[in-house]
Amino acid sequence: MKISVVIPTFNSASFIKNTMDSVLAQSYSAYEILVLDDGSTDDTVLILRSYGSLITVATQKNQGVAHARNTLAKLAQGDLVAFLDHDDLWHPSYLAIQAKAFSLHKNAAAVFTKHITFKNDTELANWRESAPSLTIEVIPSDQFIRRYNRSTGTFYSMSFCVVPKMILTSLGEEPFPLTAAGVDDFFLCNQFPLYGPVVLTHGELVAYRLSPNAQSLDQMKNFGLILCHYEHLERVFRAQNRVDLLRLVDCEYASKQRSYGKILFCLSRKTEARKHFLDSLLRSWSPVSMAKSLALLVLSFLPPPFTLRGQPRYRG
Incomplete structure (x- = not known):
């Protein structure tokens, strides 16, 4: 099962190396790692280029994360597309467990995983070494609509989400609607029930970086x-x-x-x-x-x- 990892970046020089290293440390290797820089004015691109052929880096003028995600989804060639925000981190077993979930539930419209939150990378030493839960839950379409819209955090980041490429293609040119920039992932996720159940793996496989300026707080x-x-x-x-x-x-x-x-x-x-x-x-x-x-x-x-x-x- 081929997994494309896609990462939009913008002015992330202070943390992008840790994010990239968490992807390269996966026990289940990605088919490809695609990074699209959205017009950074710091050293983000320079840091990304230092990884050489391990990743594919593209750049564009600043057009927002929705546009970057749409471009990356179109470029991805894997069977599955794993989204990761530029400041979040994956547990070393993230891709392995998400791939296992898809192999067990081939009709899943998406697979999410649980997460921890952090502010400083030093908080994560024990988390990286932990053995995450392998519990997998299947959420029927009607239940997912309720749970997604009433969740206080379980599904609120694309860093927790892997989607079949086929579904992203069927959603057209803009699976992340540009007219809804800022909440574009909300519209993508609410359409998953049209394609099948959603799977939730209960291991805390993502470290979500808390930022005082995060839009999700407003x-x-x-x-x-x-x-x-x-x-x-x-x-x-x-x-x-x-x-x-x-x-x-x-x-x-x-x-x-x-x-x-x-x-x-x-x-x-x-x-x-x-x-x-x-x-x-x-x-x-x-x-x-x-x-x-x-x-x-x-x-x-x-x-x-x-x-x-x-x-x-x-x-x-």
Whole structure:
């Protein structure tokens, strides 16, 4: 089974060597390692070139990570495409265990793995030597929609994800939609249920680098971007005539509207918050979802101490 490793980079000179070394230390060798630098202005490319023929390096002017991922997905020639962000690290057995998961579940639309978080590379010595869990879980399509959209971290990075090349090709020129830059992976992952179940390997096989400037911490920005482009997902599910899954997608859309509304309410933007609560009520298919939306709408009009408590903008 051939695995293409694809890595978009941008101004990553301070950590790209550790990332690349973690790929080259894999017990299951990659078929190819493709790196696309997105217009770095530091020494990133110079460091990458020092690896010689071990990796393939390409460069482009700065166009964003979504564009870089699309280009890399198109260039990849392996049966599977393993994505890795430029500041994250893989356990030495990452590719071996992900390949095993695909060999056991050939109809999987994607395989994710669990992870640890870190701020400093010195925290990882014991992790690299650890023997990760080999437990493999198969998540049916309908369950994945719920779990992906409600997860607080299990699926939130492409560094945890391996996808069949065939599926990326079937998604067209932009499996990562450029119009949704910043949350482009959200739209890719929500389409996996159209192609089959998703597999989760329970070993902590990825070290995810925490950054104080990470966009994932800004919930208002993330929810706003997702809501602005959610119709893209709806069109895809309608085109596939998957009404059963579309109803689940709409319920998750309503849930994100509620979360966005609570953030707006916390920022004293109450009129906007109420509009999202009302829209989520009208969109919901589920009685439970409708009840939640209605409760938030009513609470937003009550005086203290009965009024709604908002949701903070930044995730701690």
